[in-house]
Amino acid sequence: MNHVTCALTIAGTDPSGGAGIQADLKTFQELKCYGMSVITSAVAQNTTGVKDIHHLPLDFLEKQLQSISEDMPVHALKTGMIAQKDMMKVIAEWIPEINAYYVMDPVMISQSGDSLSEEESREVLRKQLLPLTSLVTPNIPEAEEITGKRIETEEDMKEAAEAIVKNFGAGAALVKGGHRAGAAIDYLFDGNEIHAFESERIQTENTHGTGCTYSAAITAYLAQGLSLVEAVKQAKYFVTEAIRYSFDLGHGSGPTNHFATREEVSNKWI
């Protein structure tokens, strides 16, 4: 029997292909996982911003989830945009049925500054979803929202990562420094200690979907059996190269390049 590693994303869409479900599936494919997807909201967006959002009905979300659990293996799953609290509740009830790693990207606001989650969903995210996670990957504004504390220094980032695990029950927390100046440093608290993952800051506007790509890569590596620290390390490399060789496409913040770690590609597409 052949063995295939299966990864699932539960998220919103991006027709322009750089973020959301589309970024997740491209990442899974590139990292040699069989990719599956459950859509929460269809988002009319591109590199310049969000035009409109259509939330799928709750019973349809449930049917998509059932379609997976009654038929398909899942070795690891990630969630991205889950805009509404009732969607979160449905997903929080479903996740324990699946014996898989769970990586949460707590998407709240898009790169272009548009809101992708309703204010009232935050409490459900904290109380019902966070305790189910193997890992949560907030950027700084998201970590501030979860902990209710301002994050200014690197020390604050580490404290936030620790608080998200100790006070909110996440399995582990990776606070990402993409929104700061200077080197791009992320801090992981794995329940025992802090680990730092650092890369140089790449001078580019093309960072549409970086968070989606990063969490999808971590999910793929966990699905393949890498340890948490090794999965984050490899995923950090993947997203850094995807930013380095990002595409100058669209009129706004262009998409990352999911082929970038292929040797033949990074030599060709600069």
Ligand SMILES: Nc1ncnc2c1ncn2[C@@H]1O[C@H](COP(=O)(O)OP(=O)(O)OP(=O)(O)O)[C@@H](O)[C@H]1O
């Ligand atoms: N210009 C950059 N150069 C190098 N690394 C970067 C840059 N911008 C972001 N990163 C890295 O990319 C990863 C994604 O982090 P980021 O903080 O941008 O996520 P995010 O805000 O959730 O993304 P999104 O814009 O998709 O919502 C992190 O590892 C971060 O350090």
Ligand SMILES: Cc1ncc(CO)c(N)n1
């Ligand atoms: C659907 C979706 N999820 C996440 C993000 C954040 O980049 C986005 N722009 N769109």
